[in-house]
Amino acid sequence: MNDTTPTPVSAPLYKDPAQPLDARVHDLLARMSLDEKIAQLHAFWLILSEDGKHRVRPGTLFIEGTGQQSFEHRLAHGVGQITRPLGTHSVEAGSGLRALNRLQRFLRNETRLGIPALAHEECLVGLMTRDATAFPSALALSASWNPELVESVAQQIRHESQQLGCHQGLAPVLDVSRDVRWGRTEETFGEDPYLVGVLATRYVRGLQGPRRDLLATLKHFVGHSFSEGARNHAPVHVGWRELSDVFLLPFEMAVKQANAGSVMPAYHDIDGEPCHASRQLLTDVLRTRWGFDGLVVADYSGVSLLYQHHRVAADAADAAALSFNAGLDVELPADDCARNLRLALDRGAITPARIDEIVARVLKEKFRLGLFERSFEDPAEPPLLRSPASVAAAREAARQSIVVLENRSGILPLDPSVARRIAVIGPTADDPMGQLSGYSYHAHFIDPDEALDTGHIVTPLQGIARVFAAGQLHHEQGCWILEHRRAGSPVFPGDLRDDANAPRQASPVSLRTDRIPAAAQAARTADLAIVCVGDLAGLFQRGTVGEGSDTDSLSLPGVQQQLLEAIVATGTPTIAVLSGGRPYNLGGLEDRLAAFVMAFAGGQEGGIALAEVLAGQVEPSGRMTLSTPINVGAMPCYYNHKLKSGGTPIALHFGSRYPFGHGLSYTRFDYRSLQVGAPKAPTEDGEFEISFEIANTGSRPGVEVAQLYVRDCQASVVRPVRELKAFRRVQLDPGQRARVRFHLPVDMLGFTGMAGQRIVEPGLFDIAIGASSADIRLQTQVEAVGESRILGRTWRMESRSQVQPIK
Structure with a gap:
């Protein structure tokens, strides 16, 4: 009798989770076409839709970008990553997750090999999506000098990120501050490599969890913060020993002690070698010397800049070969250069074996993260963002970050039960945007046509009103920092003319002084004036601090110094509160203030945390992690300098009024x-x-x-x-x-x-x-x-x- 029962067809080995990781990678790699391999080496930057009608991100694209027709045709080959699925546009969290799951199900079920994508998001100060918790800036967190606090914040960011389908977070920043004029100073953990390394290690542990099932991304590898004149993307001039002991050390600590899952090269060149093309950094140091086993992902458009700006490559294909040969694994945010790898192969600029080696690393990470075992079905319960635990962590982080710099005659703490007339003055006093750093969602996406809900962000005025309810508050803005927040950006990483004398866009910072008299009058009739000054974060010159928003001065932006002088001149005891992303000099007013408080960008709970510290309900424990130079001419300025850094004789403009580690308490x-x-x-x-x-x-x-x-x-x-x-x-x-x-x-x-x-x-x-x-x-x-x-x-x-x- 013949057995007519059909023989079952076994699933491919790579789909069997019981098989060893390397065997699964080898099996899948052997089945892939060249187009399918190349697809794993780049991302698509899309606006996702629940109905599956996804489209390419519109507007100014980085270099060339991915066209709609090209994207739809090529998605059949799969894709390595999806760029910021919930952080690219304003979308309700549940809707954004459903749209992402829809795309993942397509990749999983309707492409030939069913390879899911890694979804990455920005998450330095919280997941950069509309409804997530806004934590204090990295610089603020560093002022806590509390590694456990940093880890707990990262754990909350991890929880929110994983709920929304995120597999990789583009944080933390391990750049060691050297010149506070640099706009990205706010993203750093300060000027000491050891402190940066300790805090970054804890951030990575918190974000990744014990199983590394969400990848942290160490950036910007390396030396990005020591650029010429503290200008964004500018060349870096540093010798190998200083590079190793100062700038590489935090990365080494986070790789070796926290098993960091990803590293992102920096935009600049070091002694003529762009970081995105440096085999010494991306392979010899990172993988061979340190044993790094994760993914190296490009900074946005960083591969394209090899031929567009640095001109060490002839074209996009040449740039792709340079970076992937150097040690890159994935091009972000799109496929500007990676899509030309077939041409690079034809030219002999890269080998099939090299491409297979890189694709194997990408696949191994996807297998290890368990992506092939996920169905990507929509959860029954909606995502829970801004949970009580997350908000509590944000508030505690803001409390511990506040630094009391001056406290003359012990005016602080203020007794909140005493009825007093308080004038709360200044452009950041009641502006929720003043509490946010550059990689917070609301500061990152500025669109006058979109009404962003900032009701969850507590301003200093709101916090003071809650805590000092017994007093009489009078609020005056005094002046603006920016009268209008522009949509878009005057500069993107891919936009640059050769002509250094090309016309410049006028500064958006306001110079109007017509509101200062009313503010001064409010101070005269008050028992106490609290003046809130500082920064408004914004990308590429849309703000006074942030990526691409560098400065040439350490004076307060705009006319804030004139406002502060007018208030101090009234004779009313004045407490200055400085928020934002860098320390500023107050032109000698430091000696005439009743108190001076550094509040940084405190996140959504920053206003209430400030009021609690002013009232003594929370003891001040923050300490500076940057030196505040007495004069901008002292830049670059940092405490761990060489003996001869001050010149001989020591220059009159050298030194710091508030040195690294400084901060006052209300006790002794x-x-x-x-x-x-x-x-x-x-x-x-x-x-x-x-x-x-x-x-x-x-x-x-x-x-x-x-x-x-x-x-x-x-x-x-x-x-x-x-x-x-x-x-x-x-x-x-x-x-x-x-x-x-x-x-x-x-x-x-x-x-x-x-x-x-x-x-x-x-x-x-x-x-x-x-x-x-x-x-x-x-x-x-x-x-x-x-x-x-x-x-x-x-x-x-x-x-x-x-x-x-x-x-």
């Missing part, structure tokens, strides 16, 4: 009883234990940020005058004492030597303990003994600390 802290476990430790595997007491000798509870700095007494290369190597927040009640114990690995005393390798040398090191880089309370000296040694791939990158209460 004493440092005492310094102890060193052993003054010598071996260079091979040694560690120094350094402990001291901190006592709260004031009448209020408070938080001190204890900081440990090191100086190499003699080295084979010139070393900085001071470097942060440990820090710890310490919370104490009045009269309470605690012993702080730092464990400092000798590895962290290393640097990049003459041969270009990180080494540890024996010798003496000065140890300084203090409340800031300039407020040193205790000092000692330790010695590393033994032979010089080269640090291998694995070395101890962080110090440890404990706080033990003393009864």
